[in-house]
Amino acid sequence: MNVRHLSFRLLQVYVEVVRLGSVSRAAARLHLTQPTVSQQLKRLAEAVGTDILEGRAGGVRPTRAGEELFRAARDVLNRFSDFGDFVDQVRAGSRGRFSIGVVTTAKYILPRLLVPFYRDYPNVEITINIGNRGHVLERYRQDADDLYFFSHPPVGEKTLAGRFLANPLVLIAPQEHWAAARRQVPVSELAGERFLSREPGSATRLVFESWLRDNDIRLANTMQIESNEVIRLSVGEGLGLAVLSEHTISAGAENLAVVDAEGFPLSSYWYLVCHGDRPLPPPARRFVRHLDGHLEECVAPRYIHNELGPILDFISASDRES
Amino acid sequence: MNVRHLSFRLLQVYVEVVRLGSVSRAAARLHLTQPTVSQQLKRLAEAVGTDILEGRAGGVRPTRAGEELFRAARDVLNRFSDFGDFVDQVRAGSRGRFSIGVVTTAKYILPRLLVPFYRDYPNVEITINIGNRGHVLERYRQDADDLYFFSHPPVGEKTLAGRFLANPLVLIAPQEHWAAARRQVPVSELAGERFLSREPGSATRLVFESWLRDNDIRLANTMQIESNEVIRLSVGEGLGLAVLSEHTISAGAENLAVVDAEGFPLSSYWYLVCHGDRPLPPPARRFVRHLDGHLEECVAPRYIHNELGPILDFISASDRES
DNA sequence: TTACTTTATAGATAATCATCTATGAACGTT
DNA sequence: AACGTTCATAGATGATTATCTATAAAGTAA
Structure with a gap:
């Protein structure tokens, strides 16, 4: 034969x-x-x-x-x-693999975005790489992942970024803190407090510092902690105040108060980011489309700021190509 | 795709x-x-x-x-x-199917020929068609089977037949019959007995009748029974005498005696027969070769009369063809 | 950078394949 | 015997395939 x-x-x-x-x-x-x-x-x-x-x-x-x-x-x-x-x-794209690089802060919203997708596409395997902003930026430069979640997207000729989710930054304090009981607290009054913040380069810190500069406020006393959890717990224990993503604190409520400070919450967003010079793997395309269509299932309406248009266009172009 | x-x-x-x-x-x-x-x-x-x-x-x-x-x-x-x-x-040919047409008498030796082959070639399926001589002849004419066992092979231009096994015909009588105790009984003395025999056309009957004619003996009283078993049992019960294949009677020994009569046992043979105008299916070839090589495993040496040569030649020719 | 991999592309050619139409051979049914 | 099946064979043709050599492009290791 x-x-x-x-x-x-x-x-x-x-x-x-x-x-x-x-x-x-x-x-x-x-x-x-x-x-x-x-x-x-x-x-x-x-x-x-x-x-x-x-x-x-x-x-x-x-x-x-x-x-x-x-x-x-x-x-x-x-x-x-x-x-x-x-x-x-x-x-x-209903079967296959793709990877997402996310900064640690995003891990609080990530599951809510992923679960509905997993439900609809059980055969897609997603690899999630979590790191601090520096780490994920490095991965982005090396083109290590297919999609990224950034709070401050990297700039670059070929970078495609689309805002899609509000990420309000709130000022938190221990419940027994004097500011917790006030309304519209001017932040200048808080300048003497000790502030706990993430490492330099962290998006949350960038936003907060930029806001401080814009309002000519200089903090007297800061402390750097490289973990949102530890910051949250430390604030609860009375170690100081902190600015954190609202998504972060809704997760646990241990003795924390959101201070009603002037100018707060600070406005900030999550961006979906990818490289514009290489077609996304089909499952990643599926994911972006799914995200676009199912945001309201994932998060409360007030967070939704869907501006994924350019990325969707890019994806459609890739589709036609192959 | x-x-x-x-x-x-x-x-x-x-x-x-x-x-x-x-x-x-x-x-x-x-x-x-x-x-x-x-x-x-x-x-x-x-x-x-x-x-x-x-x-x-x-x-x-x-x-x-x-x-x-x-x-x-x-x-x-x-x-x-x-x-x-x-x-x-x-x-x-070590896998496949072929069929054999055999006359009823042969069923006593068939298993002994088949068992060793089954042992060596478990994947060959053999279909066995048993009938009386007329029936099997008809199948032969229609080319319905691949191989045949005949005692009197049909004649024909393209018929290939090879003698391979002695089929001595013995005269049997009830044990208490007077002839059972004698030696070299002249058959003329038995002419008055009732003889039980198979239907006309049966090879056993053909041989016996031919022998009677040659010896100028005419039987007075015959009875036709279309089954070797029934004949055997009937002889045992004293209904008469009969001429049967020695293979047949060795199967059961119910009150029978083989009469030591003059000229007996009658000489007769089994022939392996096939059509010479169509190649045998490979498993059938295998079977013939196997039979040729394993006769001594199947039957006692005194029965062996291996003259399968022409059929084996035919088979070898078929091999070379395809 | 250079040298040595690696895979990809181009161009050529003989073989083969897929497919057709026309025709023949075998078989069974009127 | 004539007819209608069924499958097989022959011959023709354009498309595809298998395969080569030569060469380019891209990556890796020195």
Whole structure:
């Protein structure tokens, strides 16, 4: 048996012939002439090395080896039909893999964005890489992930970024702090407090510092802590005040108060970011589209600021390409 | 995915490339040039409709879809390798089917001939068609079976027959019959007895009648019974005497005596018969060869009269043909 | 940078394939 | 015997395939 000259087409034809028990009828069904089919059968028999069909009243019937060939052919065609389905899914993006780089702060909203997608596309595997802003920026530069969540998107010729979620920054204090009971506290009055903040480069810190500069306020006493959790707990313990994403604090409520300070909450956003010079893998495209269509299922309406347009356009362009 | 342009050769090449992780090395192993393999991969990707390989340090690596294609290809090639083995077995005759037509008398020796063959070739299925001589002759004329056992082979231009087994016909009587105690009884003395015999046309009867004619003996009283078993039992019960194959009576010994009569046992043989104008199916060839080589395992040496030569020659000729 | 990989592309050619029309051979049914 | 099936064979043709050599492009290691 020389498998080398075996083609799937021959098997398809053969299967049809055996199913219908007739060369002519198979030819008709396959939109071929009868001699064509006869000849293909001949070539198949040659490749197999044995007679596979024998004449029968008004048609043909497989020989012993032919029966077995029929089974093998059926199995093989089915196997590849399965594979075809798989490829279709891969192409449609409903199956496959992609990765997201996210800054630590985003981990509070990430699950809410991911769960509905997982529900609709159980065969997509998402790899999530979490790090601080510096870390994720580095990954972005190396093109290590397909999509990124940034609070301050990196700038760059080919960077595509789309705002899609409000990320209000609130001022938090221990519940027993004097400012917790006031309304519209001028922040200048808080300048003497100790402030706990993330490392330099953190988006939250960038926004806060920029705001301080704009309002000509200089803080007297700051403390750097590289974890939102620890900051939150420390504020609860009375170690100081802090500016944190509202999403972060809604997660736990241990003895914290949101101070109603002038100018607060500070306005800030989450951006979906990707490289504009390389097509996204299909599952990532699926994800962006899904995100675009299902934001209201993920978060409260007041957070939604859907400006994903440019990224969606980019994706549509990629679709047309391939 | 267009299965139509998929060939097994492409899959073989692809599998080799993925296994070795390198186009060049696969090319070397397949005795092809590297561009050839590259081009085949391109066609394969085209047929599949997706990229299946991506560059990697010093070689290539399958994409997501490529991995799945690799699995499918491996499965499919294995499936056909199994089928190839099957075909080889069919061609060698160690797998398949054939049929034998036998006259009822032969059923006593048939199992002994078949069992050793079954032991050596468990994948060969034998269909046995048993009937009286007329019935089997009719099947022979219609070419309904591949091999036949006859005691008197049919004559015909294209009939191949080979004697291989003695089938002595003995005269049996009830144990208490007067002839049972005598030696060299002249059959003329038995002419007055009632004889039980098979239907006209039966080989046993033909031989006996021919012998009677040769010895100018005419029986007074006969009774026709179409079953060797019933004849045997009837003789045991004292209904009369009978001439039966020695093989037949060794099967049961109910109150029977073999009469030591003059001229007995009558000489007769089993013939293996087939049509000489059509090649035997490979399993039937295997069977004949096996029979030729294992007669002494099947029956006592005194029965063996192996004259299968012409049939074996015919078989060898068929082998060379295909 | 240079040298040595690696894979990809281009161009050429002989083989093969897919497909048709026309025709023949075998078989069963009027 | 004549007819209508069924499958097989022959001959023709354009498309595709298998395969090569030569060369380019891209990446890796010195």
